[in-house]
Amino acid sequence: MRTEDELVTALREGVKGAPESDLLAGVTRLRKRRARRRAQFLAAAAVVAVAGTGTAVIRGAAVDGPPQPQGSVTASAEVSATVTATVTASATTSPESVRRQDAVAGELWPDAVFTMPAENSDGWRYRPITAISPTEVLLSAESSFEKAGKFEVYDSATGTARVVAEVPEDDRLKRYITQSVTVDGENLAWYAYGEQADGTQIRDIWTVPLAGGDPRLVTSRVGEDADLDAIALDGDHVVWSEVDGGVWRHPLGGSTPEKIPGSDGLHLIKWPWASDVADLPGDMERSQTRLVNLEDGSNVSVQAPPGVERLRCGPVWCFGRGSDGTVVTRVDGSQPPRRIQVSSGGPARYPILDRFLPASMAVYDLATGKLAAFGGTGTWYGMGVSSEPSAIYYWGATKGDKPDKFRVLNLAAVPPAQ
Amino acid sequence: MISGKEVCNSRAHPGRHGGVEFEDFVRARGPALLRYGYVLTGNADDAADLVQEALLRLSDTWRRVRNKDNPESYVRTIMARQHVSWWRKVRRERLTGELPEGSYTDRHSTGELWKELATLPRRQRAVLVLRYYEDLSDQEIATILGISRGTVRSQAFRALNTLRVRPAMLERGRA
Structure with missing residues (x-):
């Protein structure tokens, strides 16, 4: 059997055979051909329509196709130059290399791994x-x-769950x-997707005290x-960011959301931190x-080392x-910058708890340089599904x-690095 | 790499993407989009066709998209959907020079796996590309392809099975 890492490598290596092509010329040609076909089609349709209505001439005149974009060709020079410069620089990286040290999470952090139903x-x-x-x-x-039916909290110290x-x-x-x-020490908040009868999308934002109670619809x-x-x-407050960027806050007991000043183009990582990149297709190469x-408006500029993509x-x-x-x-x-010999496993967005990186069936401890493998008998594992980077990994206690029962790694229970 | 957003920000007034022309976007992001097209289709000609079709649609809505959305994400979403839902068997006029297929595969140990990807149904391949190349979570993949999270998982499972890849991660949340 092969591993997921081999698949990732195959895709990244395979893509090196990608073609080069003058896309702008291609798009222009495609547009002209479409317009021509459309004109022929409408002209044929017009012949039929002419007998009855006489409006065909007007329709026939409207077949120039979509408007041609009027771009400024000269302005693009700086863009191309930047791309070239960035690509060239990539050859010069030589980050310090760090060797991986394998350990099993349950042995390395015995208090952080437990079994639950x-x-x-x-x-x-x-x-x-x-x-x-x-x-x-x-x-x-x-x-x-x-379909989420209930939110519950499982306590590994008592071995009990509560709704x-x-x-x-x-x-x-x-x-x-x-x-x-999302959750903090006091409350739980979530949003739900829905579609209204007319097909428009709606997002309901709900909250409930962690101690228990009736969920309250904060806003739609x-x-x-x-x-x-x-x-x-x-x-x-409950806080959210939009796919297009921009962060909003809404008092739990209030009725009006406000956009957080200075949050244009930003996406929440975990309160109060936000980033200028979204989690969207194409992000792989974006840093x-x-x-x-x-919270305090401070703003740190970060820059990817040469040759490094997708900095988070x-x-x-x-x-x-x-x-x-x-x-x-x-x-x-x-x-x-140092290079670590682990491949990121899964959609690695941001470091977890400012300390851990997801790796394939393992988690890498940035504080100690240790790689903790999940071990176990199963062939799969899961990552918690919270909005912020989840501190929970789990896998089957038995095969299948x-x-x-799940075996659970709670990264919040990993002792501080010595 | 320079990103679409950086290109946009370089002359961003008044909106985030305001002032950026379609041509600039294509010049800056074209090579990356072609790579994405190539990893989706596994074929140089299909990759160019897929990108150009998607760019044609983007250009039609450029004025709206450039001010509001992330144009690159928009194009990539179109490409993934288009690749799954629609394909023309009849080759149109060639817009690129032919590249020898498999020229790289002989040099790399993972080349065999790359070749085998070509045997997958398009939707399965798209799910794998979005998962393992774009690193998206199953929920995000579901949204892009307009299918359920469970379907994403089952398509991925089948594809991995065909490729004899041991599926390690059943559930992919946002980390």
């Missing part, structure tokens, strides 16, 4: 979300496939799904404001350039992809896709 008392499958404390894990229990809330449904909306969840976002990409809690603290920075660490593995730097520049 994979189903709640109703027989609904658990989907871990993130850690609330070194012993508490927030879970969604799914009444049917991928925080039942997830409300809205029968007036189609395709109503709980999408993204519709139309252009409905594309959310992250959610967070800031004490008595973060700003890290903003939305939390408040302490940055990491990106070098030509030969992951490259790690510190936001404050206090250490030179639907084990009775």
Whole structure:
């Protein structure tokens, strides 16, 4: 059998055979051909229509095709020059190399790995979300496939689960799904996707005290404001960012959201931190350039080392992809870039808890340089599904896709680095 | 690499992408889009066709997209959807020089796997590309392709099975 890493390598190596092509010329040719075909088609249609209406001439005149963009050709020179310069610079990186040290998470951090049931008392499958404390894990229990029915908290110290809330449904909306969840010490907040009868999208933002209670609908976002990409809690406010950038806050007890000043183009990582890159297709090659603290307005510029793509920075660490593995730097520049021999496993957005990087079936501890493998007998693992980087990894305690019990790694329970 | 957003920001007034012309975007991001097209299709001609079709659609909505959205993400989403839903068997006029297929595969140990990717149904390949090349979570892939998260997972599972890749991660949240 092959590994997922080999697949990632095959894709990245394979793409080197990509063609070069004059796309602008190609698009222009394509447009002309479309316009011509359309003209022929409409002309043929017009012949039929002429007999009856006489409006065909007007329709025939409207077949020039979509408007040609009127670009300024000269202005593009600086853009091309920048691209060339960046690509050339990539050959000069020689980050310090760090060897991987394998250990099994359960042996390295015995207090951080535990076993818990994979189903709640109703027989609904658990989907871990993130850690609330070194012993508490927030879970969604799914009444049917991928439908959150209840939010629960499992306490590994007592081995018991408690219900925080039942997830409300809205029968007036189609395709109503709980999408993204966040938690702080006091409250839980999430947004749900739905579609109104006329097909417009709606996003409901809900909150409930972690101690338990009835969920409260904070606000509904519709139309252009409905594309959310992250959610967070800031004490008595719920905060979210939009796919197009921009961060909003809404008092838990209030009625009006406000856009956080200076948040244009920003996307939440984890309150109060925001980044200038979104999680969208095409991000693989895009590097973060700003890290903003939305609470005090401080703004740190970050720059990918030469040859490093997709730089992502939390408040302490940055990491990106070098030509030969992951490259790690510190936001404050206090250490030179170093290369670590782990391949990022999964959609590695930002460092977890300012300390850990996801690796393939393992997690890398930036503070100690240790790689902790999940081990276990299963052939799969899962990552918590919170809006902020989740502190929970889990895998089957026994083989198969639907084990009775999960083994859970709670990164919030990993002791501080010595 | 320079990003679409950086290009846009370099002359951004009044909007985030304001003032950026379609041609500038294509010149700056074209090579990356071709790579994406190539990894989706596995074929140089299809890659160029896919990118050009998507760019044609982008140019029609450029004025709206450049001010509001992330144009690159928009194009890549179009490409992924188009690749899955639509394909023309009849080759149109060639816009690129022919590249020898598989010229790289002989030199790399993972070349065999790259070749085998060509045997997958388009949707399965798209799911793998979005997961392992674009590094998107299953939820994001579901949104892009307009399918459920469960379908993403089952398509990925089948594709990995065909390629004899051991699926390590069943669930891919946002980390």
